[in-house]
Amino acid sequence: MVSIYKRGSRLYLQYTVNGKRKQKSTGLDDTPANRKYLRERVIPELERRIESGALAEEARRDEIPKALSHYAAKYLESKEHLKTYWELLQMVKRVEAEFKSTDVDKITRGMVRDWAMGLLKTISPTTTRKYVNVLGGILEMAKDYEAIQVNPATGIKLPGKTAPTRNRTPFSTEEVALILESAAGWFRNYLAVAFYTGARPGExxxxxxxxxxxxxxxxxxxRNIRHGKVTTPKTAYSVRSVPILDPLLPYLRGQLMQAGEWLFESPRGGHYNGARKVMYHWQNLMERLGIEYRDLYTTRHTFITHMLMSGELSVLELAQIVGHKNAQQIMQSYARFINEQHLKISREIDPFNKKATDKVADTLG
Structure with a gap:
C-alpha cells in the first residue's frame, strides 16, 4: 500500500488516498538505516491511518476552500432577495478588505473583537454590531461547509455607546418656518412634504x-427608493395612507404642476436614485441658515414630536400615519422630546368634578 522510492539522494513515500496518488518527501537520505526506520516505524502507522480513513478525512479538509471571499460570495447569494442587499454588499466589501489575507480557519475571537473595537472609534455601536453580524454570517457559512468548526464571531460582546450619537433633536416651530421660507422650488416642496407628513426620504x-x-x-x-431601486417601504406597516394637512396643500399643488411620472423628478428625467441629491441641498441650506445641523431624517422626528405635543390625535393614530407598528414604538422613540408637557395642562381640571361624579353615580345606580 505504501512504497519507498528514491529521488536524488532523498527518500520518498508513495501511497493512494481518495483515489489520488500522493508522493511525500520523508526528508531522510537514502541509507539502509533510514529505509529500515521507514519500514518498521513510519509506514505501519501511515497504513493504519489510511485504513481507518483518518488520512482521507484530512485530505478532504485540506481541499475545502479557506478564503473568506469564497464564503462571502455564498453569503451574499443567500441574501439577494433582501431589500437591504445593496447595504449588505457594501458591508461585506469592508469585511473582506479587513480579512482578505486571513483564511477563515485562522480568524480568532480576539481578531474579531479588536476589529470591532477599532470600528467603534468611527461608527456607532449599532452599526458596529451590524458589521460583526455580517462577518458572523460569512463565517457561519464557512462552518456549514466545514471549513471551520467554531464561529469566532459568535457571542462577541461590545461595550456600550462610545461614539457620539447623531443629533436628531426635533426642529422648533420657528426653525421649520425659517427652513421652508429659505428653501426654493422643488426642494421647498419636498421639505414641506417631509415636515407635514413625517414620511421617510425614500418614501x-x-x-x-x-x-x-x-x-x-x-x-x-x-413605494420606497433606495440606492436607485424602487421597492416597497421599510415594513408592511409602512404601506399606508397619509392625510394631507392644510399647510401642505399649496406646496403640494405647486409641485403637482411640475411633476412628471414622479412627484419629484430628476433633472435628467425619471426618479431620483436616492436621498443623496436631496442631502446635498439640505446640507447647504443648514450651513447657510446657521441652524445646528441635524440630518434629513430629522424632518420625520420633527413631525412626530410636534404632533404628539399638539394633542390633536391619539398616539395610535400618529403611529398609523408614520407607518409604525404600534403606539409603543412611538412612545419609546419620542417621549424623551416631550418632557414636562404635562406641566402645561390647565390647572382648572378637577378629576373629582361633582358633575362627573354624579353622572357616574347615576349610571351605576
Whole structure:
C-alpha cells in the first residue's frame, strides 16, 4: 500500500488516498538505516491511518476552500432577495478588505473583537454590531461547509455607546418656518412634504402624482427608493395612507404642476436614485441658515414630536400615519422630546368634578 522510492539522494513515500496518488518527501537520505526506520516505524502507522480513513478525512479538509471571499460570495447569494442587499454588499466589501489575507480557519475571537473595537472609534455601536453580524454570517457559512468548526464571531460582546450619537433633536416651530421660507422650488416642496407628513426620504421620492388624492386629501405611501431601486417601504406597516394637512396643500399643488411620472423628478428625467441629491441641498441650506445641523431624517422626528405635543390625535393614530407598528414604538422613540408637557395642562381640571361624579353615580345606580 505504501512504497519507498528514491529521488536524488532523498527518500520518498508513495501511497493512494481518495483515489489520488500522493508522493511525500520523508526528508531522510537514502541509507539502509533510514529505509529500515521507514519500514518498521513510519509506514505501519501511515497504513493504519489510511485504513481507518483518518488520512482521507484530512485530505478532504485540506481541499475545502479557506478564503473568506469564497464564503462571502455564498453569503451574499443567500441574501439577494433582501431589500437591504445593496447595504449588505457594501458591508461585506469592508469585511473582506479587513480579512482578505486571513483564511477563515485562522480568524480568532480576539481578531474579531479588536476589529470591532477599532470600528467603534468611527461608527456607532449599532452599526458596529451590524458589521460583526455580517462577518458572523460569512463565517457561519464557512462552518456549514466545514471549513471551520467554531464561529469566532459568535457571542462577541461590545461595550456600550462610545461614539457620539447623531443629533436628531426635533426642529422648533420657528426653525421649520425659517427652513421652508429659505428653501426654493422643488426642494421647498419636498421639505414641506417631509415636515407635514413625517414620511421617510425614500418614501417621498417614490411618490407618484396618482398617489395623491386632493379630493379626499390623502397621499398613498406604497413605494420606497433606495440606492436607485424602487421597492416597497421599510415594513408592511409602512404601506399606508397619509392625510394631507392644510399647510401642505399649496406646496403640494405647486409641485403637482411640475411633476412628471414622479412627484419629484430628476433633472435628467425619471426618479431620483436616492436621498443623496436631496442631502446635498439640505446640507447647504443648514450651513447657510446657521441652524445646528441635524440630518434629513430629522424632518420625520420633527413631525412626530410636534404632533404628539399638539394633542390633536391619539398616539395610535400618529403611529398609523408614520407607518409604525404600534403606539409603543412611538412612545419609546419620542417621549424623551416631550418632557414636562404635562406641566402645561390647565390647572382648572378637577378629576373629582361633582358633575362627573354624579353622572357616574347615576349610571351605576
Amino acid at each position: 417621498i421620492l417614490a411618490i407618484k402624482p396618482e398617489d395623491i388624492d386632493l379630493k379626499r386629501r390623502v397621499i398613498r405611501i406604497e
